[in-house]
Amino acid sequence: MRIARFTVDNEIHFGAVEGAPGAETVTVLAGDPFYTGVHPTGQRHGIADVRLLAPVIPRSKIVCVGRNYADHAAELGNELPTSPMLFFKPNTSVAGPGDPVTLPSWTEEVSYEAELAVVIGRMCKDVPVERVPEVVFGYTA
Incomplete structure (x- = not known):
């Protein structure tokens, strides 16, 4: 199931996206699918009649893994780390499809790349691999 967050008639909704590419519709969901x-x-x-928003507004933070793509690390002259290189982003760093990305005026170099995000649907810690599907709400790019 594909879930979208969107606005129509100045109201924000969650919806289920259905249909073939180019003919998709979105069915409004009651409430927030995380909670209800x-x-x-x-x-x-x-x-085409709605404005898509960022799929979720993270309720706390975004946990990122750096230098986990060998070709990109090599392109930048970096070695791959021996253990995961984690860093955080604030929830305000999330942008929706087609939204502008504002760069600080002092920015001299910007490295762009595609990202895969895993949306965790509930509070959890130290989840064993076999139970990961129980806490993953979905994925987005």
């Missing part, structure tokens, strides 16, 4: 589950309301919109 996925409950379609029956109200539908064409995907």
Whole structure:
């Protein structure tokens, strides 16, 4: 199931996206699927008729893994770390599809790349590998 966060008629909603590429519709969900589950309301919109937003606004922070892509590390002249290189981003760093990315005026070098985000759907810690599917709400790019 594909879940989107969007605005239409100046209201923000979550919705379930269905349909073939180019003909997608989004069905409005009741409430926030993180807290209330996925409950379609029956109200539908064409995907072209809504403004897509960032899929979620993180409720705390974004945990990132750096230098985990060998080709990109080599391109920058960096070695791959022997253990995960973790860093945090504030939840305000999330942007929606097509939203502008504002760079500080002092920026001299920007490295852009695609990112895969795993959306954790509940509080958890030290989750064993076999139980990971229980805490993952979904993925986004």
